[in-house]
Amino acid sequence: MTKPTIKTAADEALEGLLKAAQENLPGNSDFSSLRSAAVSAFEQNGLPTRRVEDWKYSDLKRVMPSDLALAEPVDAATARENLSGSGILKSVDKIQLVLVNGCFSAELSDLSELEDSVTVRSVSDALQAGDFVLDDPEIAKGDIALSLNTALLQDGVIVEIAEGADLAKPLEIRHVMLGGGLATLRNRVVIGKGAKVGIIETFVGDAAAYQLNSAIDYRIADDVKLNVMRIINEGDQAIHLGSTTATVGGNVHFEHFTLSASGQFVRSQSFVAMLGEYSDADLFGASLVNGKRHSDITLKMDHAVPNCNSKEQYRTVLDDKAEGVFQGQIIVRQYAQKTDAKMMSQALLLSEDASFNNKPELEIYADDVVCGHGATCGDLDEDLLFYLGSRGIPKDLAKKMLVMAFLAEAIENVSNDQFVEALEGYILDRLGLSE
Amino acid sequence: MLEIKNLHAEVEGNKILRGIDLTINAGEIHAIMGPNGSGKSTLSYVLAGKDDYEITEGEILFNGENVLEMEPHERAAVGLFLAMQYPIEIPGVANMTFLKTALNAQRVARGEGELKTPDFMKKVKELSAKLNVTQEMLRRPLNVGFSGGEKKRNEILQMALLEPKLCILDETDSGLDIDALRIVSDGVNALKSPERSMLVITHYQRLLNYIVPDVVHVMYQGKIVKSGDKDLALQLEEKGYAEFTGEAAA
Ligand SMILES: Nc1ncnc2c1ncn2[C@@H]1O[C@H](COP(=O)(O)OP(=O)(O)OP(=O)(O)O)[C@@H](O)[C@H]1O
Ligand SMILES: [Mg+2]
Numbered sequence: 001m002t003k004p005t006i007k008t009a010a011d012e013a014l015e016g017l018l019k020a021a022q023e024n025l026p027g028n029s030d031f032s033s034l035r036s037a038a039v040s041a042f043e044q045n046g047l048p049t050r051r052v053e054d055w056k057y058s059d060l061k062r063v064m065p066s067d068l069a070l071a072e073p074v075d076a077a078t079a080r081e082n083l084s085g086s087g088i089l090k091s092v093d094k095i096q097l098v099l100v101n102g103c104f105s106a107e108l109s110d111l112s113e114l115e116d117s118v119t120v121r122s123v124s125d126a127l128q129a130g131d132f133v134l135d136d137p138e139i140a141k142g143d144i145a146l147s148l149n150t151a152l153l154q155d156g157v158i159v160e161i162a163e164g165a166d167l168a169k170p171l172e173i174r175h176v177m178l179g180g181g182l183a184t185l186r187n188r189v190v191i192g193k194g195a196k197v198g199i200i201e202t203f204v205g206d207a208a209a210y211q212l213n214s215a216i217d218y219r220i221a222d223d224v225k226l227n228v229m230r231i232i233n234e235g236d237q238a239i240h241l242g243s244t245t246a247t248v249g250g251n252v253h254f255e256h257f258t259l260s261a262s263g264q265f266v267r268s269q270s271f272v273a274m275l276g277e278y279s280d281a282d283l284f285g286a287s288l289v290n291g292k293r294h295s296d297i298t299l300k301m302d303h304a305v306p307n308c309n310s311k312e313q314y315r316t317v318l319d320d321k322a323e324g325v326f327q328g329q330i331i332v333r334q335y336a337q338k339t340d341a342k343m344m345s346q347a348l349l350l351s352e353d354a355s356f357n358n359k360p361e362l363e364i365y366a367d368d369v370v371c372g373h374g375a376t377c378g379d380l381d382e383d384l385l386f387y388l389g390s391r392g393i394p395k396d397l398a399k400k401m402l403v404m405a406f407l408a409e410a411i412e413n414v415s416n417d418q419f420v421e422a423l424e425g426y427i428l429d430r431l432g433l434s435e
Numbered sequence: 436m437l438e439i440k441n442l443h444a445e446v447e448g449n450k451i452l453r454g455i456d457l458t459i460n461a462g463e464i465h466a467i468m469g470p471n472g473s474g475k476s477t478l479s480y481v482l483a484g485k486d487d488y489e490i491t492e493g494e495i496l497f498n499g500e501n502v503l504e505m506e507p508h509e510r511a512a513v514g515l516f517l518a519m520q521y522p523i524e525i526p527g528v529a530n531m532t533f534l535k536t537a538l539n540a541q542r543v544a545r546g547e548g549e550l551k552t553p554d555f556m557k558k559v560k561e562l563s564a565k566l567n568v569t570q571e572m573l574r575r576p577l578n579v580g581f582s583g584g585e586k587k588r589n590e591i592l593q594m595a596l597l598e599p600k601l602c603i604l605d606e607t608d609s610g611l612d613i614d615a616l617r618i619v620s621d622g623v624n625a626l627k628s629p630e631r632s633m634l635v636i637t638h639y640q641r642l643l644n645y646i647v648p649d650v651v652h653v654m655y656q657g658k659i660v661k662s663g664d665k666d667l668a669l670q671l672e673e674k675g676y677a678e679f680t681g682e683a684a685a
Contacts, residue, residue, distance in 0.1 A: 382486075387523040389507030390483045390516075391533070391593060392541035398508075401536065405527025405576075 009066035011046035017068050017182070018042060018151050025154065028130035038151035048144050055144065057325040057357040058296040063239055063265045064211070071101040071181030071210060076108055082178055082206065083108070088231050088261065088426045089200055092418050094172040101176070102183030102212070103155045117165030117195075123156035123186060132158075136217075136245050137273035139302045139331065145241045145269065149215045152184035156215075163192030163221070170198030170227070177205030177212055177238065186215040193249075194223040198416070201228065203242070203263075205235035212238065218246040220254060222276055228256045229419055234263030242268045250276025250305075257414050258285035258314075259423060260295045261430075269298040274308040274336075281310040286410045286423070288430065289322035289354075296325035301343075303336040303366075312343040315410040317403050318354035327359045328373070334365040343373040348380065348406050350399070400431045436461045436632045437482075437601055442493035444481050451477045453657035454493070459601070462629040466643055467636045468668060469654035470676045475636045476520050478654070479605045483517040484510050497601065511537075512544035514600030518590040518607050520636075525577040530589065533577045534559060538596055562595045566622050567615075583610035591622045602626065603634045608642040620645030640672040655679045 007015075018039045025035065047064060048055035079100045097120060098108035104122040114120060126132035140146060157173060173187055191197055201216060212234070220226055234240050240263045248254055260266050272281055281301070289295040301310050316324045326345040347356040360373040380402050388398035404427060411423045428434040437459040444452040451474050459465050467475050481488050482495065484507035495502040502510055525533070539549040550558075563573060566588050578586050587607050594602055604623065608616055623633070623646050635646055643651070643665060651667040652659045653676070660679050661667065 383523055384525055386483075386485050386507060387519070387525065388533075388537075390485075390511055390519075391537035392508050392511035392544065392597065393537055394508045394540060394544075395506065397536070397540065401528055401533075402525075405525065408527045 007046050008061050010061055010064040013066045013068040014047065014064060015043060017070065021070060021152055025152070026124045026127040027132070027153075028127070030130065031127055031132065034134065035151050035153075038147045041147055042151065052144075054298065054327070057327070058265075058267050058294065060144075063294070065209065068211070069181050071177065071183040072179055073103060074100045074178050076105055079105065079108060079176060079178065083176060087202060087204070088233055088259065089172075089202070089229065089419065089422045091422050091425070092170065092200070094170045094200055096172045096174050097157050097159070098174045098176065099155070099157060099185055101178060101181070102185040104157045115165065115167060117162040118167070118171070119160045121158050123158060123188070124154065126158055127153070137247050137271055137302065139273060139300045140243070140245045140271035143243065143269070143271070145213060145243050145267065146215060148241075149184055149186055149213050149243065152182070152213065153186055154184050156185040156187040158188045158190070160190045161192055161195050161197055163194060165192065165195040165197070167195075167197050170200050170229075172200040172202055173216070174202045175204070175212065175214060177210045177235065178208070179206070180208035180210045182211040182213070184213040186217070188217040188219065190219045191221055191224045191226060193221040195221075196225040198227045199229070201230045203232045203234050203240060205238050207235050207237060209237040210235065210239070211241075213241045215243040215245070218244070220246060220248045220252050222249040223251045224249065225253045226255070227416060229414070230256070230258040230268070231261065232259060232263060232266055232268060233261045234266065236262070236264060238263040238265070240266045240268070242266070244270040246270070246272045248272065248274050248276065248279050248281060250278055252276065252279040254279065254281045255415060256281070256283045257419070258297065260285065260287035260289070260297065261426070263293065263295075265294045267296040267298065271300045271302075272310075273302045273304060274310065275304055277305050277307045279308045281308070282413065283310070283312045284410055284413045285314040286407045286427075287314070287316040287324060288407070288427070289316065289324050290319040292321045294323045294325075296327070298325070298327040299329065301328075301330045301341065303330070303332045303339045303341060306335065306337045306339065308336070309340040310342070313410060313413060314345045315407055316345070316347040316356060317350065317407060318347060318356055319350040321351070321353045323354070324356040326357070326375070329361045329363065330371065330373070332362075332364045332366050332369050332371060336366050337368045339366060339369040339371065341369070341371045345375045346406075347377040348403065349377065350380065350403070400433050404428060404431055404433060436498060437634075438496040440494050442481070442495065443491045444477060444488045445491055446488055451488070451657050452481065455657070455659060457652070457659060459632045459634060461632055463650065464627070464633045464635065464646065464648045466648040466651045466668065467634065467654050468638065468651065468671055470680065473654045474657040475654055476605055479517050479603050479634075479636060482603060483507055483515060508540065509544070511597070511599070512541045515603070516594050516597055516599030516601065517603045518587075518594055518605060520605040520609070522578050522586040522590050524579045524581075526579050528577045530575055530577045531559070531573045534573075534593065534596055537593070541597060559596065563592055565625070566592050566595065567618050568592050584612060584615045587611055588615065588619060591619050595622055595626060598626070600630065601632050601634065603636070605636045606638065608637055608639055616642070617645070640668045643668045653679060
């Protein structure tokens with residue numbers, strides 16, 4: 001950037017923290033130089049202004065606090081007390097890998113239950129050993145949340161799943177934040193050829209003001225079937241910057257569902273690169289945003305090879321003074337003929353004070369493709385409310401039914417019935433509709 | 436049961452109902468016929484409480500209560516039911532869930548308590564079998580992708596389940612094949628009782644062979660211009676509405 005940016009208190013605070021933290025962070029000299037580069041970039045640019053296209057609708061300068069501190073480590077016993085069984089997918093049988101305040105906890109994780117085809121180790125170990133290499137796909141390069149992630153990376157979990165594995169139970173990577181502060185982590189899931197895998201990413205935290213910068217890399221080999229459920233259920237004062245990068249091999253079926261349920265400020269961004277032919281990526285999501293919350297779903301889908309399908313369908317319900325953002329970009333490169341890419345973002349506004357910025361984009365350089373996008377934003381249909389009312393259903397209940405119906409249409413895309421049931425159960429509960 | 440007095444209604448300044456007077460006593464069946472655009476559906480919507488209309492004059496009493504002050508769901512709970520000319524599709528709401536929610540909401544509003552699921556299921560099964568509404572249609576989202584005839588049968592299923600006091604049928608016969616017309620009419624006739632009244636809006640005398648009215652009204656330009664017994668429908672079938680449209684134009 002040519003013009004020096006004016007630094008806000010939040011910029012200064014983060015810059016101070018970035019510098020102070022460097023000496024205690026793990027990693028060999030290669031990684032340290034990546035960190036230093038990220039720190040210098042931040043010194044130069046600060047947090048993105050609203051002129052930075054990708055962050056236009058999600059103003060980090062405004063939300064990041066000026067009294068930043070790193071989250072304190074929490075011992076396993078304290079964490080366990082706070083890990084009480086509740087959770088959106090509590091009915092689903094799974095194997096948990098737990099991170100507390102950004103640090104992987106072997107003690108809290110179900111390591112003994114892991115199948116032989118799964119190996120797990122911590123990112124901090126890998127950094128110490130000098131073999132944690134960043135290899136972000138092209139479309140993710142230069143992203144500020146990922147750059148900050150590199151600068152402050154503490155830990156994370158690396159999961160490797162052997163070729164041909166067929167996991168009986170999904171693996172849950174559970175991120176817990178306790179006591180406030182900033183935590184930075186990066187997970188990596190490496191999936192061998194032909195494996196069938198279910199991953200649940202859960203984000204929970206207490207009521208303290210905390211900031212989580214979390215990233216996860218999916219490295220998906222050929223012939224894989226991968227099902228991801230990302231459940232953002234952060235505390236009321238949480239700032240959640242969550243990034244997903246995925247490189248997708250050939251003949252893969254990749255399904256990815258995001259539920260944005262809570263957190264003061266949520267940015268959930270995904271960078272997906274289709275690198276092998278004949279693969280499908282289905283990215284879906286449902287967001288429930290109320291109060292003064294802000295929820296941003298940002299997607300970049302890169303079709304680099306021919307013959308792949310991608311489908312994105314997101315639904316957002318906004319109430320009170322909530323703000324929602326959907327930014328979706330599909331890039332179809334010149335060589336990616338026969339791409340079928342469809343993107344749809346629909347929002348339902350329940351209050352006049354709620355707002356939604358809907359920005360789907362197609363960038364197509366190939367000529368033999370089927371691509372489309374759509375975006376809608378509206379309030380509840382009065383004719384539907386009247387129809388339900390005329391059958392005796394009071395307006396308040398009718399509204400809830402229609403909200404449920406709206407979200408159910410996004411959730412129905414999830415192929416695992418157990419997940420569908422759990423998600424619908426959660427939303428019914430939240431709307432006060434459960435029996 | 437129903438008393439409509441000098442009812443005037445308009446939409447965005449367009450006068451649509453221009454002084455309707457209509458009294459329906461308990462147990463009576465009334466039919467309304469009339470040319471397209473004369474205000475029949477508007478009257479039915481105003482009765483059910485759709486809020487697109489501004490009532491500029493007149494009143495509607497239902498068993499002595501002022502209907503115009505009630506919300507649509509309150510009108511339903513006191514026993515008003517409108518089988519719509521164009522039933523609405525609601526994606527994402529399963530027909531069965533909808534039926535159960537509607538019935539229980541009405542029961543709760545009347546202080547009757549919710550119906551237990553097995554009792555509800557039994558009732559729905561029984562009624563849907565009679566009306567040729569399949570299990571598949573009950574599982575599907577409400578009216579979504581239903582054929583015209585299926586939608587109409589589904590309206591009558593709702594009516595049979597909710598057991599209203601006043602059934603308003605807006606062109607329930609339009610779009611029905613001959614067999615469906617019989618099924619629907621049987622469904623409606625099964626609901627006939629000395630305590631239940633019906634207001635049947637139709638273009639076709641044929642329906643009135645099945646559902647025999649006590650009174651037939653002709654509506655034109657937002658007014659009831661003639662009332663008579665069931666023979667009036669036969670006369671209209673023969674001569675059309677020229678008599679009224681001619682008069683009005685003069
Ligand atoms: N929401 C509206 N806005 C504007 N005009 C309306 C509206 N609703 C009804 N009208 C007009 O009011 C008139 C009466 O319509 P209505 O649907 O009540 O007629 P109808 O007698 O039911 O006709 P049909 O026999 O064709 O069903 C029509 O001219 C119609 O265009
Ligand atoms: Mg009509």
